Amino acid sequence: MSEDIAPEVPPRLDRRQTGPVTLRRGRVPSTTTDQRLLDKRQPSDWLHTDPWRVMRIQSEFIEGFGALAELGPAVAVFGSARTRPDDPAYALGIEIGRLLAEAGYAVITGGGPGAMEAANKGAYEAKGTSVGLGIELPFETGINDYVDLAINFRYFFARKTMFLKYSQGFIVLPGGFGTLDELFEAVTLAQTQKVTQFPVVLMGTAYWQGLVDWLRERVLADGMISPGDIERLTLTDDPHVAVRTIIEHEGPSS
Template sequence: MTHDEPATHDEPARPTQGGRRDDRRQTGPVTLRRGKVPPTTTDQRLLEGQQPSDWLHADPWRVMRIQSEFVEGFGTLAELGPAAAVFGSARMRPDDPAYAMGVEVGRLLAEAGYAVITGGGPGAMEAANRGAFEARGTSVGLGIELPFETGLNEYVDLGINFRYFFARKVMFLKYSHGFIVLPGGFGTLDELFEAVTLAQTQKVTEFPVVLMGVDYWSGLIDWLRDTVHANGMIDHTDIDRLVLTDDPHEAVRIIRTYEEPRA
């Protein structure tokens, strides 16, 4: 991590923004730059339906690579302690009010004794990591190999880079005691609904999901209630799992309320 100046006892060193990274890709522990960056990602190659079967013979260690991601994740996070995951858009700008909300959420979680886990990218993820970093908490980033990879943000002090989305998702769910969801797009919705589905099917229990941003999320809640529930596709208790608020203190209080019986 690069700092503008050395850390002091009173204030953590503030990281600087990195240079251009659009010619770099992180594939697990390996960094590739310029001409070494492949045209596709590991996940993409795994999920392609129409492809030669040569990889069965030429790459017999693929299953071991998948296994290694679980081993690396479990080994790194097993002693992390209480943690909460914060999700949100990578496209969120620092001047967006939701970015400030994310910084405050990260700070309050850290002050409450939680590690803050994000996807490690820019935008809302950076905001939550920044809040935890500035509060001297544990700031965790679980990165993923993407064609537009930007690397882990500079506020992450414990980072893991994954090739496979499914291995990364297991780490979020296994080591988080709840999700706080800032405004976001498809990736955020994916994590949100996966968490709700696993709670609905009792794969995870007592798992709070807090949506930050009343104006942003109200339309989704209305649709779930007035269309999905009205047509009998979900139960009203499924909607009740989602808590909507604009107050970072309320969000952290909800995480702590679920955590106290477990403790």
């Protein structure tokens, strides 16, 4: 054999390129993607794999963007699902929803019971747009009856994107971990300038004052945040002040 003629190299059976992904040795599947697609006897496990979840995630963003793109100016109202109708916070939520609707804002909540239901009820009774962004949970109770436009999500991060993308600000009623999660995500995104001109109003001084004091006296004093980060939070008991705070930052479009 001539030295300038390379011998034929057999195909590498221990390596496969699937798009940008390289598989080697034990990672190489025994069948090809086409075979698995066309094989009617294939198992249903693929429905639960991460690549397929990407498609579900994509569909949630598409559905959310499509449903909310023409919503207009809106404000997200957060609060506990455990708030009872006889709780003063429930009445406060109704008033917040009513005032926002009268100011020309759609009201977006998590769509559940409690404080969320109250805000949706206020918007509904004021003939405004009442939106609920639900989430799949083991103990979910479904979308409350005062929601006109409802979207249910599997993934928290897709749902959170909708709250932030389509809201001019947050009004936060007393709540637990879920409410705190939304609150701190909002102020973090404002702090890091991922969102700008984004007011956050805490409704209920008796409930929130201790948290604000701790942030100022401990977190700020230790240099973990800046003075401007505290100033992003408006603390009030007056629903008119809450709505006016939103309007002063960015009023509804004409």
